[in-house]
Amino acid sequence: MKKRAKQERSKITTQVILDAASQVLVTEGYPRASTNRIADRAGVSVGTLYHYFDNKEDIYRELLERIYARMLQSITCCPEQPTLSQLLEVYNLSLLSIFNEDPALIQTLGNLGSGPYLSQRNEWREKIVNAFEAMLKPHESEITCEDLNIGARVVVCATEGIGFAANSVQFQPGDLLRQLLRIQLSYLTSPLR
Numbered sequence: 001m002k003k004r005a006k007q008e009r010s011k012i013t014t015q016v017i018l019d020a021a022s023q024v025l026v027t028e029g030y031p032r033a034s035t036n037r038i039a040d041r042a043g044v045s046v047g048t049l050y051h052y053f054d055n056k057e058d059i060y061r062e063l064l065e066r067i068y069a070r071m072l073q074s075i076t077c078c079p080e081q082p083t084l085s086q087l088l089e090v091y092n093l094s095l096l097s098i099f100n101e102d103p104a105l106i107q108t109l110g111n112l113g114s115g116p117y118l119s120q121r122n123e124w125r126e127k128i129v130n131a132f133e134a135m136l137k138p139h140e141s142e143i144t145c146e147d148l149n150i151g152a153r154v155v156v157c158a159t160e161g162i163g164f165a166a167n168s169v170q171f172q173p174g175d176l177l178r179q180l181l182r183i184q185l186s187y188l189t190s191p192l193r
Contacts, residue, residue, distance in 0.1 A: 014052050017042045019067075021059045025130075026104045029110065030060075057116050064117055068124035070098050071160075075131040084139040085185060091135070092159075094140045094147055095115045110164025125160070143188045155184050158176045 024033045035056050037048035039049040055058045074094040081087035097107050114122040133152035136143060145151030161179060171179070 002148075006135065010052075013044065013048065017044065017049055017052060017059065018063055021056070021063060022105050023100070025060070025063075026036050026108050032110075033060075037057075045067075060109075060112060061117065061120055064112060064120060064124075065100070067106070070097065070126070070129050072124070072131055074098060075128065075135050078135055080138060084136070084142040084188065085181070087135065087139060088181055089177070092177055092184075095159065096102060097165060097179060097182075106164060110160075113164075125156065128157045134154050144190060144192050145188060151188055154187060158183060158187075 015022065017038065021033065021038045024037050024041050028037065033054075033056055035049055036046055038056065038059065040047070041048045049059075053062070074091060078091045078094060081090055129152050130150070132155065133149050136148060136152055140148060143151060162176075162180060162183075
């Protein structure tokens with residue numbers, strides 16, 4: 001993003017552009033999401049859009065950045081819990097609240113995880129995996145994975161995939177929570193063979 005929005009008006013304009021970009025992405029798809037369409041939907045000139053963003057990739061990087069930052073925050077702000085099961089439930093509730101705010105946008109952004117956005121996704125995934133591993137560490141005695149980092153990576157990737165692809169569009173929130181917990185706990189605590 002070209003300019004960090006410092007003034008309230010700049011923050012509002014930036015958010016209006018991001019909201020419009022979200023709408024265009026969901027309704028028209030990424031290939032049709034041009035800066036002209038985004039500016040038109042936002043009710044701003046293309047010049048104003050370019051004052052804040054270099055191009056459409058810059059806009060969608062910012063949207064992804066915000067989602068990944070919130071996903072990371074759902075881990076780093078997760079309060080300690082007495083059991084692994086309780087910890088994962090609290091974490092998943094926080095994560096699902098993010099995914100359920102705008103399920104169509106989350107699914108569409110999940111499809112942007114390649115191409116010009118692949119390195120961004122991979123950088124954030126590493127941060128999220130490391131934070132998730134640290135979150136699991138106090139419950140290591142309940143976990144049967146030989147390598148906690150690999151266990152964290154598998155759970156993060158599976159949860160990200162489910163959240164992006166099978167959020168509340170397909171599942172009721174309570175059902176999705178139960179399925180996530182089942183997958184995560186089964187993987188982390190199943191006896192090694």
